[in-house]
Amino acid sequence: MIEAQGLTKRYGRTVAVNDLSFTVQPGRVTGFLGPNGAGKSTTMRMILGLDSPSAGTVRINGQRYAELRHPLRQVGALLDAKWVHPNRSARSHLRWIAASNRIPPRRVDEVLEIVGLTGVAGKRAGGFSLGMSQRLGIATALLGDPTVLLFDEPVNGLDPEGILWIRQFMQRLAGEGRTVFVSSHLLSEMALTAQDLVVIGRGRLIAQTSTREFIDNASESSVRVRGPEMQRLHGVLTSQGLAVRDLPAGDDGPAALLVTNSTTEQVGELVGRVGLVLHELSAQRGSLEQAFIQLTGGDVEYQSGGLGTPGAVRPPAQGAPAQPGEGPFAAPAGAGQTDPATQGGTTR
Amino acid sequence: MTLLTVERIKLFSTRSPWWCMILATALTVGLTSVFAATTKSRDLNDLTPSVTQFAYNFGLVVMMVMATLAVTTEYRFSTIRSTFLAVPRRTPALLAKVTVVGLVAGIVGEITAVGSWAVAKAIKPDAPLAIDTAQEYRNVFGVGLIYLLSAVLAVAVGLIVRQSAGAIVIELVYLLLLENLLPSIPTIGDNIQHWLPFTVGNNFIVAGQPETSDGPAVITGMPFGPWGSLVYFAAVCVGLFVVAGFLAKRRDA
Numbered sequence: 001m002i003e004a005q006g007l008t009k010r011y012g013r014t015v016a017v018n019d020l021s022f023t024v025q026p027g028r029v030t031g032f033l034g035p036n037g038a039g040k041s042t043t044m045r046m047i048l049g050l051d052s053p054s055a056g057t058v059r060i061n062g063q064r065y066a067e068l069r070h071p072l073r074q075v076g077a078l079l080d081a082k083w084v085h086p087n088r089s090a091r092s093h094l095r096w097i098a099a100s101n102r103i104p105p106r107r108v109d110e111v112l113e114i115v116g117l118t119g120v121a122g123k124r125a126g127g128f129s130l131g132m133s134q135r136l137g138i139a140t141a142l143l144g145d146p147t148v149l150l151f152d153e154p155v156n157g158l159d160p161e162g163i164l165w166i167r168q169f170m171q172r173l174a175g176e177g178r179t180v181f182v183s184s185h186l187l188s189e190m191a192l193t194a195q196d197l198v199v200i201g202r203g204r205l206i207a208q209t210s211t212r213e214f215i216d217n218a219s220e221s222s223v224r225v226r227g228p229e230m231q232r233l234h235g236v237l238t239s240q241g242l243a244v245r246d247l248p249a250g251d252d253g254p255a256a257l258l259v260t261n262s263t264t265e266q267v268g269e270l271v272g273r274v275g276l277v278l279h280e281l282s283a284q285r286g287s288l289e290q291a292f293i294q295l296t297g298g299d300v301e302y303q304s305g306g307l308g309t310p311g312a313v314r315p316p317a318q319g320a321p322a323q324p325g326e327g328p329f330a331a332p333a334g335a336g337q338t339d340p341a342t343q344g345g346t347t348r
Numbered sequence: 349m350t351l352l353t354v355e356r357i358k359l360f361s362t363r364s365p366w367w368c369m370i371l372a373t374a375l376t377v378g379l380t381s382v383f384a385a386t387t388k389s390r391d392l393n394d395l396t397p398s399v400t401q402f403a404y405n406f407g408l409v410v411m412m413v414m415a416t417l418a419v420t421t422e423y424r425f426s427t428i429r430s431t432f433l434a435v436p437r438r439t440p441a442l443l444a445k446v447t448v449v450g451l452v453a454g455i456v457g458e459i460t461a462v463g464s465w466a467v468a469k470a471i472k473p474d475a476p477l478a479i480d481t482a483q484e485y486r487n488v489f490g491v492g493l494i495y496l497l498s499a500v501l502a503v504a505v506g507l508i509v510r511q512s513a514g515a516i517v518i519e520l521v522y523l524l525l526l527e528n529l530l531p532s533i534p535t536i537g538d539n540i541q542h543w544l545p546f547t548v549g550n551n552f553i554v555a556g557q558p559e560t561s562d563g564p565a566v567i568t569g570m571p572f573g574p575w576g577s578l579v580y581f582a583a584v585c586v587g588l589f590v591v592a593g594f595l596a597k598r599r600d601a
Contacts, residue, residue: 048433071434087362087364088358
């Protein structure tokens, strides 16, 4: 388990990480999501005691990293696969790291086997491809059989096969009850890997929630409806206070109506009550990337625009929520029921 | 003890330290053998144990480069971060490194010193090369101690500068230029010279012997005797390492 409390890092006048608090639970993959430059790596370095925070604390299993005895047996980290002397062999690299925490030397060959580098163990690490370096980095992280694992952008620059391997690997580690904290700037990648998310933008916490909850809240949910009597349909929906847009006939099919911020259930029941015929009723989702940019980009405006009225800072064309509190920034009301791990999840 | 093993693995699992050690030995012993071979028989009486060490600075510079690289390559390739992840308190890791690097430099220093003396003895068996007096022991075996302490200083500079080229340039410019140029300042030059670390360190090896044109330079009127000079030199090297260690502990890795 990792607990950060009010973590802050200033470089001169620049604030890289600003009052960040979150917890990372064992037994699941927690994604650490934010655009490039949001402060993810700085936060990870502070967790590992490489950078000292300007304010706040971060604890791993209740202790600061510097207090851990033989830290590599409790925490494994892959921050940068290139942290290897290029003229040292993979085995020598692992050997000195193992020796530093009194990890038995045979473990070196075990982890090389796990990541599939046994064949090149004696080769100099400088000649490794990115994928091989990444595997060596993972071998390093696994050396002490730690219960807490941190990965910083592990899939960057990997081919699809490598991405799939790492994704399944992290899920397996979490399945074994370990704490897995993995950073990424790609929501689509995290959607496939992580069960929980800690989302930051510009060094500030945007949300801590389950991935499903985050995506549901983040992406604009709207409903596409079509029927023979479009005029009446339009009237029925607007009379109930729903925002309705006309979709002209085009590539997506014949002309239809788009009801923003609604569900198929809501629209279906409404229309059914007045006995209208429908030819189409389908849920539409905005892309994850769009939603993510909207969320993290919005955080900039947040600082000047004040808190609490997310609708006010988002252009209406993107489908502003009808009432404040229903936007993606709102606390996920159902989180506690669907997902015990997100109870007390922080949102701003 | 484990951390000493770690630093030993790190130092010897790349090739450049090996090359530095070979180069340091070859340079000093090689130059001394040329010196001994070209000594004319009428100058034979001047070929003393002290003179066989005339080239020790060459090996010293090479070992300081090795000691610097032992630190700066860790910064260059970010393995210092892996080191600090393994030993988050940092100080034990830095102490282990300076111990291993210092000892290796010291051993190489003794090998070059004894090697230089032995090669001279082999080439000119009739020269007065017997090691009997305390001064002659210092002349030869003292060299290793200066290597060891200089390596400590080089590790310190590496930790402060954290960059290979910068650290090595600073060391070479200081050792080869500044320590030789500062004494030529009028009036105060001599006073400054008496406190320059490497000049004082050299005084440990040569103190009390008459100046010859061949061996390491002897400067008269030094404030300390030989052992006092060694303590002063050690204080400077260890002092700088303490400062460097403090910085390394405080700075973000």
